Amino acid sequence: MLLFALRRLVLSVPLLVGITFISFLVISLAPGGPLDFLTPEDPNASPEVRERLIREFGLDQPVYVQYWRWLTRVVRLDFGHTFLPDGKPVLTKIRERLPITLFLNIVEMLVILGLAVPVGVLSATRQYSLYDKVTTIFVFVGFATPDFWLALLLMFLFGVQLGWLPISGLRSLNWEYLSFWRQQWDFVTHLILPIGVATFGGLAGFSRYMRQSMLEVIRQDYIQTARAKGLSEQTIVGKHALRNALLPVVTVLGLSLPGLIGGSVIIESIFAIPGMGQLMVQSVFARDYPVVMGNLVIVASLTLIANLIADVAYGLVDPRIRLGGRRRR
Amino acid sequence: MKGSNASRGEIRQFWRTFSRNRLALGAAAVVGALVVLAVLAPLLARWDPHRPDTKEILMPPSTRHWFGTDQLGRDVLSRILYGSRVSLAVGFVSVGIATLIGVLLGAAAGYHGGTVDNLIMRMVDLMLVFPRFFLLLAVLALLTPSIWTIMAIIGMTGWMGVARLVRVEFLTLREREFVIWSESIGAGALRVVFRHILPNAVAPVLVAMTLGIPAAILTESGLSFLGLGVQPPYATWGNILNDGKDVLEIAWWMTLYPGLAILLTVLSYNLVGEGIRDALDPRLRQTRRAMRMGR
Numbered sequence: 001m002l003l004f005a006l007r008r009l010v011l012s013v014p015l016l017v018g019i020t021f022i023s024f025l026v027i028s029l030a031p032g033g034p035l036d037f038l039t040p041e042d043p044n045a046s047p048e049v050r051e052r053l054i055r056e057f058g059l060d061q062p063v064y065v066q067y068w069r070w071l072t073r074v075v076r077l078d079f080g081h082t083f084l085p086d087g088k089p090v091l092t093k094i095r096e097r098l099p100i101t102l103f104l105n106i107v108e109m110l111v112i113l114g115l116a117v118p119v120g121v122l123s124a125t126r127q128y129s130l131y132d133k134v135t136t137i138f139v140f141v142g143f144a145t146p147d148f149w150l151a152l153l154l155m156f157l158f159g160v161q162l163g164w165l166p167i168s169g170l171r172s173l174n175w176e177y178l179s180f181w182r183q184q185w186d187f188v189t190h191l192i193l194p195i196g197v198a199t200f201g202g203l204a205g206f207s208r209y210m211r212q213s214m215l216e217v218i219r220q221d222y223i224q225t226a227r228a229k230g231l232s233e234q235t236i237v238g239k240h241a242l243r244n245a246l247l248p249v250v251t252v253l254g255l256s257l258p259g260l261i262g263g264s265v266i267i268e269s270i271f272a273i274p275g276m277g278q279l280m281v282q283s284v285f286a287r288d289y290p291v292v293m294g295n296l297v298i299v300a301s302l303t304l305i306a307n308l309i310a311d312v313a314y315g316l317v318d319p320r321i322r323l324g325g326r327r328r329r
Numbered sequence: 330m331k332g333s334n335a336s337r338g339e340i341r342q343f344w345r346t347f348s349r350n351r352l353a354l355g356a357a358a359v360v361g362a363l364v365v366l367a368v369l370a371p372l373l374a375r376w377d378p379h380r381p382d383t384k385e386i387l388m389p390p391s392t393r394h395w396f397g398t399d400q401l402g403r404d405v406l407s408r409i410l411y412g413s414r415v416s417l418a419v420g421f422v423s424v425g426i427a428t429l430i431g432v433l434l435g436a437a438a439g440y441h442g443g444t445v446d447n448l449i450m451r452m453v454d455l456m457l458v459f460p461r462f463f464l465l466l467a468v469l470a471l472l473t474p475s476i477w478t479i480m481a482i483i484g485m486t487g488w489m490g491v492a493r494l495v496r497v498e499f500l501t502l503r504e505r506e507f508v509i510w511s512e513s514i515g516a517g518a519l520r521v522v523f524r525h526i527l528p529n530a531v532a533p534v535l536v537a538m539t540l541g542i543p544a545a546i547l548t549e550s551g552l553s554f555l556g557l558g559v560q561p562p563y564a565t566w567g568n569i570l571n572d573g574k575d576v577l578e579i580a581w582w583m584t585l586y587p588g589l590a591i592l593l594t595v596l597s598y599n600l601v602g603e604g605i606r607d608a609l610d611p612r613l614r615q616t617r618r619a620m621r622m623g624r
Contacts, residue, residue, distance in 0.1 A: 026467050143599060146570075146595075148550075149587075261460065265462045284466050284470040299459075
C-alpha cells in the first residue's frame with residue numbers, strides 16, 4: 001500500500017515540472033517576451049532605464065536560462081509581487097483566497113453527492129416510471145443550463161424581487177454588529193444562491209451516473225441470488241446493490257476533484273465571492289501577470305495533489321487497483 | 330469484429346436504432362434548424378445587429394423588435410441570430426481542432442505503444458491537471474481575446490478525451506489484427522491499419538465530437554460573459570448576457586432570450602450525442618470497458 005502511494009508520488013514529480021514548463025510557455029506568450037511580467041512595463045521609461053532593467057532581470061538571456069531562473073524562484077514559492085498598487089506578494093493574495101474556494105467547492109460537492117445518490121438510486125429502481133422520466137428531463141436541462149444565466153435569474157428572483165436572499169459576497173455589511181448565531185445564519189444565507197446554482201449543473205451528471213451504475217449492478221447475478229434467498233427489496237437495494245454501485249461513483253468523484261479547485265470561476269465572479277476564481281478573473285483584466293501565473297501554477301499543483309490523494313484513496317477502496325499496478329497505463 | 334469498413338448494413342442498423350429514439354430525432358431536427366438559422370442569419374435578421382439606435386434604447390419586446398432592444402438600441406433578436414453564428418463557428422472549429430490533435434496523438438500512442446505511448450499519456454495527464462477555465466483565462470491575459478484565439482485555445486485544451494478514446498481503440502485492435510499484419514507485405518500493413526482500425530474508432534470519436542460542441546459553446550459564452558471572450562461589438566450570446574446583467578431589473582429580455590438560446594442549443598446537441606451513443610451501444614459498451622482498463 002505504501003509502495004503504491006510512493007510510486008504515485010514519484011510519478012507526480014515530472015508532472016510538477018511539467019506544470020512549471022507549461023506555465024512558462026504560457027508566460028512567453030506575453031507581448032514583450034518571457035519574464036517581462038516581472039517588471040511592470042513603464043512606457044515612460046527611457047531606453048537606458050529599460051536596458052538596465054532588462055539586464056538586471058536577465059531578460060536578454062536565452063529562454064532556457066530565463067526558465068531556470070523562474071523555476072528556482074517558483075520552487076521557493078516566490079511568485080513575485082502583484083502589479084497592483086498594494087504590492088502584496090502573490091503568494092499572500094492566493095493564500096487569502098484558497099480556503100474560501102476550497103470551502104465553497106467542498107460544500108458544493110457534498111450537496112451534490114447527498115442529492116445525486118438518492119435521486120439516481122430511485123431513478124434506477126423505478127426505471128421508466130414517471131419519476132424516472134421527469135428527473136431525467138430535469139437532469140438534462142440542468143446540464144444544459146449555463147450557470148451564469150441561472151445565477152442571474154435566481155439573483156433577480158430571490159435577491160431583488162423577493163428580497164429573500166443576499167446576492168453577493170459572503171457577509172452582510174452589518175456582519176460585525178450581529179450576534180454570533182445571526183452571523184452564522186448570515187453566512188449560510190450568503191451561500192445558498194451560489195451553492196444552489198453550482199449544484200444545479202453538477203447534480204445532473206452525478207445522478208445520471210449513479211442511475212447508470214445502479215442499473216448495471218441490479219442486473220447482476222448476485223442480486224438475483226439475494227432475491228432468491230428471500231431478502232427484502234429494501235435490504236437488497238440498500239445494502240448489496242448500493243455498495244457496489246457506489247464504487248464507480250467514487251471514481252467519478254475522484255475525477256471531479258480537480259474541479260474542486262478550479263471549477264468555480266464563474267460562480268465566484270458573479271456572486272462576488274473572494275476566492276481564487278475571482279482573483280484569476282480580476283488579475284486577467286488588470287493584466288496583473290505575476291498573480292495570473294502564480295495562480296495558474298498553484299491551482300495546477302493543488303489539482304495534482306488532489307489527484308494523488310484520490311488515487312491513494314482508490315487504492316484503499318478498491319484492492320484491484322493497488323494490486324494490479326503494473327499494467328495500469 | 331470484422332476488420333472491414335463500416336458496411337452499408339451497419340450504417341443502416343445505426344439509423345434504425347437512432348430513429349427509434351424519438352427524443353434524439355427531435356433534438357437532431359432542432360440542431361439542423363439552428364444550423365440553418367445561423368447560416369441564414371444575415372437574411373433573416375431584420376435589423377443590423379451592430380448598429381446602435383439611440384431612439385430605441387431598452388425597448389421591451391414588441392412587434393417591431395421581437396426580443397426587445399439593448400442599451401444601445403440594437404435589436405436583441407438580430408444579435409442572437411448573429412450570435413448563433415459565433416457559437417456554431419466556435420463549437421465546430423474548436424472541436425475540430427481538438428479532435429484532430431486528439432486523433433493524431435491517440436493514434437500515435439496506441440499504434441506505437443511503449444515509450445511514445447508513455448510520453449503522450451504523460452502529456453495528457455499534464456494537460457488534465459490544469460483546470461480548463463484557469464488555463465484559458467491565463468492565456469487570454471496574455472493574448473488579445475478574439476474569436477480566432479478563443480477557438481484555438483478551446484480546441485487546444487480539449488483534445489485529451491479524444492486522444493484516450495482513439496488510443497484505446499488502437500491498442501485493442503492492434504492486438505487482434507497483428508496476425509494479419511505479420512502476414513501481409515510491409516507497406517500494405519499500414520494501409521490495412523488505417524482502413525480497419527480507424528473506422529472502428531469513428532464511433533466513440535463521433536460521440537465525443539457531438540458532446541464536445543455544446544461544451545465548447547458553454548465555455549465560449551462563459552468567457553464572453555466575463556468579458557474575456559469575443560469582444561464587442563460582435564454579438565455573441567455571452568456578450569448579450571453580459572450587457573444585460575447590469576440592466577436586468579429593467580430589461581429582462583436581454584437576459585432571458587440569449588440564455589434560452591444557449592440552453593436550447595446545448596440541450597439539443599447533448600441529446601443528439603446521447604442518442605448516437607445509445608445507437609452505437611453494443612460497440613460502445615466494449616469501448617467503455619476498455620476505457621476503464623486503459624485509463
